[in-house]
Amino acid sequence: MSTEDASARYNYAPGPAQLPTEVVAEAAQAVRSFPPHGRSILELSHRSTDFNAISEQAEGDLRTLLALPDDYAVLFLNGGARVHYALWVQNLSTPGDRLGLVDSGFWSRQAIAEARKLRDVRVLPESPDPADYADLSPADTDGLDFLHYVSNETLTGLSMPTPQAACPLVCDRTSDFLSGPSDIRPYVLCYAGSQKNFGTAGLTVLVIRRDCLREETGLAPGLSYAVQARTGCLYHTPPIYAWYVSALMLRWIRDQGGLEEMERRAQARADLVYSCIDASSFYANPIAPRARSRMNVCFTLADPELEIPFLQQAETAGLIGLRGHKVIGGMRASLYNAMPVAGAEALVEFMRDFERKA
Amino acid sequence: MSTEDASARYNYAPGPAQLPTEVVAEAAQAVRSFPPHGRSILELSHRSTDFNAISEQAEGDLRTLLALPDDYAVLFLNGGARVHYALWVQNLSTPGDRLGLVDSGFWSRQAIAEARKLRDVRVLPESPDPADYADLSPADTDGLDFLHYVSNETLTGLSMPTPQAACPLVCDRTSDFLSGPSDIRPYVLCYAGSQKNFGTAGLTVLVIRRDCLREETGLAPGLSYAVQARTGCLYHTPPIYAWYVSALMLRWIRDQGGLEEMERRAQARADLVYSCIDASSFYANPIAPRARSRMNVCFTLADPELEIPFLQQAETAGLIGLRGHKVIGGMRASLYNAMPVAGAEALVEFMRDFERKA
Numbered sequence: 001m002s003t004e005d006a007s008a009r010y011n012y013a014p015g016p017a018q019l020p021t022e023v024v025a026e027a028a029q030a031v032r033s034f035p036p037h038g039r040s041i042l043e044l045s046h047r048s049t050d051f052n053a054i055s056e057q058a059e060g061d062l063r064t065l066l067a068l069p070d071d072y073a074v075l076f077l078n079g080g081a082r083v084h085y086a087l088w089v090q091n092l093s094t095p096g097d098r099l100g101l102v103d104s105g106f107w108s109r110q111a112i113a114e115a116r117k118l119r120d121v122r123v124l125p126e127s128p129d130p131a132d133y134a135d136l137s138p139a140d141t142d143g144l145d146f147l148h149y150v151s152n153e154t155l156t157g158l159s160m161p162t163p164q165a166a167c168p169l170v171c172d173r174t175s176d177f178l179s180g181p182s183d184i185r186p187y188v189l190c191y192a193g194s195q196k197n198f199g200t201a202g203l204t205v206l207v208i209r210r211d212c213l214r215e216e217t218g219l220a221p222g223l224s225y226a227v228q229a230r231t232g233c234l235y236h237t238p239p240i241y242a243w244y245v246s247a248l249m250l251r252w253i254r255d256q257g258g259l260e261e262m263e264r265r266a267q268a269r270a271d272l273v274y275s276c277i278d279a280s281s282f283y284a285n286p287i288a289p290r291a292r293s294r295m296n297v298c299f300t301l302a303d304p305e306l307e308i309p310f311l312q313q314a315e316t317a318g319l320i321g322l323r324g325h326k327v328i329g330g331m332r333a334s335l336y337n338a339m340p341v342a343g344a345e346a347l348v349e350f351m352r353d354f355e356r357k358a
Numbered sequence: 359m360s361t362e363d364a365s366a367r368y369n370y371a372p373g374p375a376q377l378p379t380e381v382v383a384e385a386a387q388a389v390r391s392f393p394p395h396g397r398s399i400l401e402l403s404h405r406s407t408d409f410n411a412i413s414e415q416a417e418g419d420l421r422t423l424l425a426l427p428d429d430y431a432v433l434f435l436n437g438g439a440r441v442h443y444a445l446w447v448q449n450l451s452t453p454g455d456r457l458g459l460v461d462s463g464f465w466s467r468q469a470i471a472e473a474r475k476l477r478d479v480r481v482l483p484e485s486p487d488p489a490d491y492a493d494l495s496p497a498d499t500d501g502l503d504f505l506h507y508v509s510n511e512t513l514t515g516l517s518m519p520t521p522q523a524a525c526p527l528v529c530d531r532t533s534d535f536l537s538g539p540s541d542i543r544p545y546v547l548c549y550a551g552s553q554k555n556f557g558t559a560g561l562t563v564l565v566i567r568r569d570c571l572r573e574e575t576g577l578a579p580g581l582s583y584a585v586q587a588r589t590g591c592l593y594h595t596p597p598i599y600a601w602y603v604s605a606l607m608l609r610w611i612r613d614q615g616g617l618e619e620m621e622r623r624a625q626a627r628a629d630l631v632y633s634c635i636d637a638s639s640f641y642a643n644p645i646a647p648r649a650r651s652r653m654n655v656c657f658t659l660a661d662p663e664l665e666i667p668f669l670q671q672a673e674t675a676g677l678i679g680l681r682g683h684k685v686i687g688g689m690r691a692s693l694y695n696a697m698p699v700a701g702a703e704a705l706v707e708f709m710r711d712f713e714r715k716a
Contacts, residue, residue, distance in 0.1 A: 007396030016401050016598065024398045028389035031382065037678055038365030040382045042558035042603060043374050045679070078436040078560075080594030086578030114578060195595055200400035202436075202560050202597035220444030220472060223581075236438030237553055239560035239597055240374065245400060320395055321403070 010343040012333040013321030014154050014296060015175070015196035020338045023248045030244065046238055055232070058247035061254050066184055066207065073213065073229045075206040076243050081174045081193040084204065085114035088148070088170055088189055091225045092212050093119060097145040100124050100167070104133045104160050105153035106327065111172060115148065133158070133291055138166040146188070152176040154196075155325045157298035157332065158291050162186055168209075176295050177205070178253060179337060180263030188212045194242065196295070197262075197337040198249040202242030253337060262337050269335040269344035270294040276348040282355045300330040303358075307331070310354055317350055368701040371679030372512050372654060372692040373533070373554035381606045381696070388602065399602060404592055413590070416605035419612050424542055426565065431587045433564040434601050439532045439551035442562065443472035446506070446528055446547055449583045450570050451477060455503040458482055458525070462491045462518050463511035464685060469530060473506065491516070491649055496524040504546070510534040512554075513683045515656035515690065516649050520544055526567075533653050535563070536611060537695060538621030546570045552600065554653070555620075555695040556607040560600030611695060620695050627693040627702035628652040634706045640713040658688040661716075665689070668712055675708055 011018040019027075034041040036050070044051055059074050068074070093099060100122045101112045115121050124140055124147075125133070141147050144167045152159050152175040159176065163169065168188040177192035184190070184207060194203040206225065213226040221227040222236050253262060274292060277283040283299045285292070301307055310331065314322050324330040333347055369376040377385075392399040394408070402409055417432050426432070451457060458480045459470045473479050482498055482505075483491070499505050502525045510517050510533040517534065521527065526546040535550035542548070542565060552561040564583065571584040579585040580594050611620060632650060635641040641657045643650070659665055668689065672680050682688040691705055 007391065011395075011397055011401050013401065013403050015595070016403060019398060019400055024389065024400065027398070027400060028386050031386035031389050033365065037369075039369055039678075040377060040386070042377055042382065042385065043369050043371065045371050045374060046559065078438060079597055080436060080580050082594040083578050083580035086580075193595055200599060201404065201595045202600060220441050222438050222441035222444075236440040237373070237551060237559045239437055239600065241558060241599060242560060242597065320397075 007318075008315075008320040009318035010339065010346055011321045012319065012335070012339070012343075012347065014325070014332060014334040015193070015336070016201045017196050017334060017336045018338045018343075019200070019245075019249070020252055023245070023252050023338070026248055027245050031241075041244060042241060044240055044244075046234055046240055051240065054244050054247045058243065058250050061247075061250035062205070062207075065178060065250065065254060065259055066182070068184060068207065071210050072184060073208050073210050075208065075225060075228050076233045076238065076246070077204050077206060077228060078239055079193055079195070079202040079204055079242065081172065081191055081204045082110065084172070084191050084206070085111040086118065087219070087223055087225075088191070089115050089118045090219055090223075091214060091217055092170065092189060093146060094214075095119065098122065098143060100141055100144040100147040100165075102133070102136065102147065102149035102160065102163065104150055105158055106155040106325075107153055107172065107174075108150045111148055111150065133160050136163040136165065138164050141165040141167050146170050148172070150174075152293050152295050154293075154296050154334070155327060156287065157285070157293040157296040158287050159293040159295070160291070168212075175334075175336075176293075178250075178259060178262060179266050179295060181259045194246045194249075196334070198253065199246035200242055202239040203246055205246070249337075265337075265341055266294040266335065268341045269339060270297060272341070272344040272348050273297045273299075273333055273335070273351075276351050280355060282358070283351065295334060295336060297333045297335065298324060298328070298330060299333075306354075306358055313354060314350055319347060319350055322347075365676075366673075366678040367676035368697065368704055369679045370677065370691045370693070370697070370701075370705065372683070372690060373551070373694070374559045375554050375692060375694045376696045376701075377558070377603075377607070378610055378696045381603070381610050384606055385603050389599075400599060402598055402602075404596055404598055409598065412602050412605045416601065416608050419605075419608035420563070420565075423536060423608065423612060423617055424540070424565065426542060429568050430542060431566050431568050431571065433566065433583060433586050434591045434596065434604070435562045435564060435586060436597055437551055437553070437560040437562055437600065439530065439549055439562045440468065442530070442549050442564070443469040444476065445577070445581055445583075446549070447473050447476045448577055448581075449572060449575055450528065450547060451504060452572075453477065456480065456501060458499050458502040458505040458523075460491070460494065460505065460507035460518065460521065462508055463516055464513040464683075465511055465530065465532075466508045469506055469508065491518050494521040494523065496522050499523040499525050504528050506530070508532075510651050510653050512651075512654050512692070513685060514645065515643070515651040515654040516645050517651040517653070518649070526570075533692075533694075534651075536608075536617060536620060537624050537653060539617040552604045552607075554692070556611065557604035558600055560597040561604055563604070607695075623695075623697075623699055624652040624693065626699045627697060628655060630699070630702040630706050631655045631657075631691055631693070631709075634709050638713060640716070641709065653692060653694060655691045655693065656682060656686070656688055657691075664712075664716055671712060672708055677705060677708055680705075
């Protein structure tokens with residue numbers, strides 16, 4: 001097989017992530033030729049009825065998947081969800097508001113740093129013990145106007161369930177959005193980059209309660225959630241193709257059986273890999289079982305010198321993207337919506353083989 | 359010919375604009391399969407050596423095309439150049455600065471409105487006569503710290519040459535960037551959305567003099583030009599595919615003969631269409647000849663009732679995207695880098711035919 005033909009079987013990268021074969025095929029075809037004019041979708045106008053059909057399908061499917069009540073708006077904005085660590089504060093809160101932010105790891109701390117520049121911030125939990133992350137009580141949030149948290153810490157592979165809070169929730173869902181059913185009612189805002197569970201790089205989706213769309217923010221109009229909501233996210237030329245790829249993914253998720261099916265697969269994939277890790281002293285994962293992420297399974301090898309051979313042999317076997325984040329090292333298997341359960345099985349088979357031969 | 363096979367011959371839309379056939383083919387192939395792993399480019403990591411090769415090629419080609427001195431940085435940021443009407447002010451200037459902004463039409467006025475919210479602004483020229491747009495003198499800019507202008511007003515089809523100013527220039531080049539050679543030296547910042555002359559929607563390119571990269575802006579890091587410059591525009595997940603399409607376009611422009619050749623073609627296209635308009639009382643264009651845009655040729659029909667038939671028959675002939683902006687109506691032929699001279703010839707032939715039959 002020539003290099004030209006070689007195709008990695010599974011991509012465990014933390015995002016941009018693996019996409020389904022059929023979505024890739026349709027996305028490639030649309031670049032070549034998109035009805036009705038047969039020109040590339042890369043030339044499609046955001047003011048056209050054809051684009052309107054794409055955006056309506058995307059929003060409709062998202063609303064169906066989340067069973068979204070009418071009092072929530074959906075925004076399709078530029079990629080780089082990280083900028084919303086500041087923008088949610090500036091869009092939703094006023095200078096006198098008191099914000100709570102949960103510290104559950106690397107990304108939470110970025111969010112905390114941005115919020116602190118803008119508002120009075122309380123960091124929770126007060127005792128930073130991983131076991132506490134899931135154990136906030138409503139009393140912890142007394143006097144807060146908003147509580148922000150990161151539902152899945154991609155870097156360490158730590159998941160946090162919906163906190164019990166006495167105030168509205170804001171959530172960075174970038175790495176677990178649409179990976180399972182979730183009740184939107186405790187939230188005034190959820191936001192997520194599309195490049196993990198529902199698209200490619202270049203798009204961030206926000207689900208926001210309409211009564212939180214404030215007009216007087218002092219922000220440039222293109223950064224104002226209210227302005228973007230009012231203009232159908234067309235205040236400026238939007239990221240049309242990334243939006244289209246997400247439209248394909250949202251339809252794919254719906255066609256596969258919706259969020260219940262995504263959750264069933266996520267659980268099956270994660271169970272396979274964590275079981276393999278736990279069954280061996282060759283591999284290790286430090287996260288408390290109940291806080292373990294279904295999206296990002298991190299692990300180390302008992303002998304760190306074997307990490308490079310592990311990654312090299314995995315790549316030769318067609319399993320790519322397993323290197324952990326440079327901040328903590330080790331391995332990370334990211335298992336998002338488009339990763340088949342067979343992808344987790346292939347990884348586990350490789351891990352067992354590698355251990356046997358080591 | 360079935361609808362599936364029908365392909366519009368030329369796309370005169372104001373942006374996203376027509377792309378060259380060979381760029382579309384390569385962009386579609388990359389979505390299907392991208393070396394070395396043979397997976398979709400939509401899965402490509404922005405932290406990979408493969409992406410690094412794309413971004414280095416793009417910046418290298420842009421630097422070559424513009425003969426860019428080392429003291430200028432190039433930023434590849436999210437699309438929606440309009441947000442820079444506020445961001446350039448916040449990134450480059452300080453509250454005490456006095457800004458001049460040229461009013462040459464619709465987009466300039468958006469820029470003026472944003473700047474006024476943030477700083478002390480002088481609008482130029484003081485007499486708003488179209489003939490004045492090209493006639494600022496350095497004395498008009500006395501006491502200003504920056505002068506901002508829009509080099510091409512897409513909506514009306516009005517072009518403005520580099521103003522003679524006593525202060526550094528900032529320019530929204532969204533609709534004429536890379537359409538011809540230009541000396542960067544009078545500018546501290548030029549910015550342009552990619553979807554007209556060098557790519558698809560979802561990307562904005564900034565060329566900025568490095569000594570203007572201020573760290574203390576109070577902006578969120580993702581909106582700070584200094585932070586983006588320092589992180590190679592990877593502070594957050596960037597719009598990878600739009601960036602890649604621009605890399606293809608920049609290479610295409612270079613391979614076609616660079617900015618001199620782009621200018622030759624732009625002049626040839628515009629001359630064809632303006633000549634057709636001027637040779638007839640059936641069509642009209644109100645812009646003073648020396649201020650006429652080479653990028654957007656706007657025209658009206660002496661009988662407005664013929665506009666709808668004109669657009670319909672053009673579309674049937676495979677000529678799409680000719681409807682003028684809703685604010686001013688009429689027709690607009692946008693003739694960007696990827697429009698062959700034959701596209702202008704086809705339009706002129708259609709216009710003459712239509713006039714004959716009317």
